[in-house]
Amino acid sequence: MNLIDTHCHLTFDELAGDIDAVIERSRAAGVAEWITVGTDPQENRKAIQLSERFENIYAAVAIHPHEAKTVTAGTIQELKQLAQHEKVVAIGETGLDYHYDFSPREEQKKVFAEHLKIAAELNLPIIIHCREAFDETIEILEEYSSGIKKIVFHCFSGSAEQAKIVLDKGFYISFTGVVTFKNAEKTRLAASVVPLDRLMLETDCPYMSPEPMRRQKVNEPALLIHTAKFLAELKGMDLTDFVEAVTATSRAFFKIL
Ligand SMILES: [Zn+2]
Ligand SMILES: [Zn+2]
Numbered sequence: 001m002n003l004i005d006t007h008c009h010l011t012f013d014e015l016a017g018d019i020d021a022v023i024e025r026s027r028a029a030g031v032a033e034w035i036t037v038g039t040d041p042q043e044n045r046k047a048i049q050l051s052e053r054f055e056n057i058y059a060a061v062a063i064h065p066h067e068a069k070t071v072t073a074g075t076i077q078e079l080k081q082l083a084q085h086e087k088v089v090a091i092g093e094t095g096l097d098y099h100y101d102f103s104p105r106e107e108q109k110k111v112f113a114e115h116l117k118i119a120a121e122l123n124l125p126i127i128i129h130c131r132e133a134f135d136e137t138i139e140i141l142e143e144y145s146s147g148i149k150k151i152v153f154h155c156f157s158g159s160a161e162q163a164k165i166v167l168d169k170g171f172y173i174s175f176t177g178v179v180t181f182k183n184a185e186k187t188r189l190a191a192s193v194v195p196l197d198r199l200m201l202e203t204d205c206p207y208m209s210p211e212p213m214r215r216q217k218v219n220e221p222a223l224l225i226h227t228a229k230f231l232a233e234l235k236g237m238d239l240t241d242f243v244e245a246v247t248a249t250s251r252a253f254f255k256i257l
Helices: 019-028 041-053 065-070 073-082 105-122 134-144 160-168 185-192 221-234 239-254
Strands: 003-008 031-037 057-061 088-097 126-131 151-153 172-175 199-201
Touching (some): 003 221, 003 239, 019 031, 019 221, 031 088, 041 057, 073 105, 088 105, 088 134, 105 126, 160 185, 172 185, 185 221, 199 221, 199 239, 221 239
Parallel strands (some): 003 031, 057 088, 088 126, 126 151, 151 172
């Protein structure tokens, strides 16, 4: 088994203090590569440091929409500089979160657009965080995404119809352990329409442990195997074939060879 956790937050306190053991348990579970995703200037720097320490940890850098209100010209400038580090494989996570509305929507949109410009300029894939803002996210992508080759909607929580819109635009979709939750029928219907050459897996840890480990308070990359098993079954596939396909998709997307 050779799974890639395409979206985790290994720099967050819940995991960072115990990182060697977290990585060891992950390897033992067949998850041997990780993309740790930054959410603010400090986390971006920490993500890069971690990627320098572990060969198979890669980094993505961005300012999360929750933090949009803190962004200055200097923040964007530093982001652009960090994004040029050799272990940075994507800009993310960026987008719109109208569920929490921690930052004013107009600022979220502006900061999202700035990220899209950087991704286009540096020829990097982009990881989208979209919560209760589907139409607006698509609108901004229509305006700014023409120079970006690879776009993924992470922790997809939309409907099958919305998944089809995303796929029609040539974008990718990534699922977390949420798809295993009892009340996630909508997400399962969405997953059933996504072909494996557009589908990726992630934990988004330390949040949201998948079933049957949902009670484990701190999620970690080792638990990705449960989401993989669940989706392989949903697709009526052998686990090994399923993992091989989604890992190939993830490698090509992030250019991890
Ligand atoms: Zn997110
Ligand atoms: Zn995340």
